[in-house]
Amino acid sequence: MTTIQTQDELPLTESTFFILLSLAGGPRHGYAILKDVQTLSDGRVNLSTGTLYGALSRLLEQGWIARLDSSPAPEEARPRKEYILSDLGRRILNAETARLSSLAERARLRLAGGEA
Template sequence: MADRQLQEPTRLVLTALADAPRHGYAIVQEVLAITGGRTKMLTGTLYTALDRLLQQGLIRIDHEEVVAGRLRRSFALTEPGRETLANETERLRAGVAEADRRLALGSPQPTLRTVGGTA
């Protein structure tokens, strides 16, 4: 997976779990915080991503508890998940650096304007 770019929901879930284990609702809230409120992860998207990431070994169940009669699972990154997120971060960083470089090279030059005739 290290040589493929991550889809945004996957990257956001891994990022949300990078500093601490979290349960589903806390991941949704963390994604909102990470994106400055621009991305609200839907429940179906979240749990599909969590199931896939569990199968891939990128996250693990940290602990389970019963809250208000319902099972609440908290998830944490595994070492392969941390490596995958670090690789994706470096890929994004390199892409941004290249975009910055090209923007700097392509900066429009100020043009001289003449008023009232030719020079």
């Protein structure tokens, strides 16, 4: 069985992680992700638009996110592209979260205990 090996895609970069995490909260368009990531990271992470739109097109290609064809209310003249997290994306985000936890735990042990 050719189960997709989510493990092989890790680690995510911090930018990618936060973008996926933002979308885990619901569909959003680019600029909204930008703002959400600032909030999620307590202002620590400020994606440049270069990073954001580059990452979004990459994530689309990889199928980790998808375009949301929210029948764009015609009165919406304003350009807006909404994205949602795909199942694959969610699985990867879960795997990354697990990796993060185990990493932190592993580090805490060695830093606290001090033993080799």
